Amino acid sequence: MADPNKVDPIHQFAITDVFSTGEGGFAFTNSALFMVLTVGLIIIYLVGSTAGRRLIPGRAQVVSELLYEFVANMVRGAAGTEGMKFFPFVFSLFMFVLIANMFGMIPFFFTVTSHIIITFALAMLVFLVVIAYGFYRNGFKFLKLFVPAGVPAYVLPIVVPIEVVSFLSRPISLSVRLFANILAGHITLKVFAGFIVSLGSLGALGFLGASLPLIMTVAITALEFLVAALQAYVFAVLTSMYINDAIHPSH
Amino acid sequence: MEAEAAKFIGAGIAAIGMAGAAMGVGNIFGSFLSGALRNPSAAQSQFGNLIFGFAVTEALGIFSFLIALLLLFAV
Numbered sequence: 001m002a003d004p005n006k007v008d009p010i011h012q013f014a015i016t017d018v019f020s021t022g023e024g025g026f027a028f029t030n031s032a033l034f035m036v037l038t039v040g041l042i043i044i045y046l047v048g049s050t051a052g053r054r055l056i057p058g059r060a061q062v063v064s065e066l067l068y069e070f071v072a073n074m075v076r077g078a079a080g081t082e083g084m085k086f087f088p089f090v091f092s093l094f095m096f097v098l099i100a101n102m103f104g105m106i107p108f109f110f111t112v113t114s115h116i117i118i119t120f121a122l123a124m125l126v127f128l129v130v131i132a133y134g135f136y137r138n139g140f141k142f143l144k145l146f147v148p149a150g151v152p153a154y155v156l157p158i159v160v161p162i163e164v165v166s167f168l169s170r171p172i173s174l175s176v177r178l179f180a181n182i183l184a185g186h187i188t189l190k191v192f193a194g195f196i197v198s199l200g201s202l203g204a205l206g207f208l209g210a211s212l213p214l215i216m217t218v219a220i221t222a223l224e225f226l227v228a229a230l231q232a233y234v235f236a237v238l239t240s241m242y243i244n245d246a247i248h249p250s251h
Numbered sequence: 252m253e254a255e256a257a258k259f260i261g262a263g264i265a266a267i268g269m270a271g272a273a274m275g276v277g278n279i280f281g282s283f284l285s286g287a288l289r290n291p292s293a294a295q296s297q298f299g300n301l302i303f304g305f306a307v308t309e310a311l312g313i314f315s316f317l318i319a320l321l322l323l324f325a326v
Contacts, residue, residue, distance in 0.1 A: 010325070074299070077299075176310075176317070177306075177310040177314075180313040180316070180317040181310070181313050183317065184317060187324075230302065230306055231306065233306075234302075234303060234306040234307065237303050
């Protein structure tokens with residue numbers, strides 16, 4: 001699929017070394033570079049804009065306060081006042097996924113969240129935090145999560161395994177949702193962009209025909225910006241709901 | 252049948268799965284609209300739930316798209 005006449009949407013996801021100490025040594029890849037850039041931008045922006053601590057906020061501080069309030073309301077709504085303990089965790093996840101997705105929309109930048117290992121690491125972190133805090137706070141009563149209230153005893157042998165499986169599938173669905181959305185979006189963009197080039201190379205009529213994939217590419221780029229923000233929101237909301245399950249383990 | 256041909260056929264079949272997700276997403280927005288038309292003042296407060304429901308339903312369609320892409324490009 002590396003034929004230059006064919007559309008090759010997969011090459012954009014290749015991991016390359018930015019800086020390496022040789023075979024089998026330490027390698028700083030483009031994925032690591034963009035993760036560092038993401039975290040660096042988040043820290044510089046949030047710390048820099050709120051350093052003045054003005055009572056009447058300037059524009060930069062307003063944006064930081066908006067982000068803070070948005071995530072705080074979401075966590076409080078989903079997990080309650082006790083769930084606010086996890087607000088820094090959910091806020092960090094939200095900002096990381098949001099800025100990493102947005103960085104991917106810039107041309108020639110690498111999309112960190114388009115690799116399953118990154119999103120799987122984030123989702124497993126959420127999953128382990130939920131299990132650890134659930135057992136720490138509730139002891140073995142945490143296992144009541146798998147026994148929904150008001151279920152007659154003879155149905156339990158069917159319901160409990162189903163509940164266990166659906167609980168264990170949470171990190172998978174959380175990670176694959178983000179990964180597949182971002183991967184599919186970027187591949188679609190690349191494929192449509194390839195259509196513009198291949199139609200445009202057909203001469204004068206091709207130029208006219210190439211305007212159709214061009215319009216689609218613009219539309220899909222807009223959709224991708226929406227999806228980038230939406231997936232960050234959904235990741236954070238689901239994390240808050242799972243933390244709520246850890247705090248109050250009965251359905 | 253060679254592996255290449257089977258991959259393309261498999262990708263085509265996998266893409267059919269998006270029909271279910273499409274019906275689900277339409278259902279969500281349709282219910283939101285019909286609820287919002289009955290009770291417009293409560294509609295704005297449920298916007299968060301709307302977006303969340305849309306995202307988790309769309310995820311399943313994207314999963315089937317992912318299988319199609321994996322078959323085309325990664326296997």
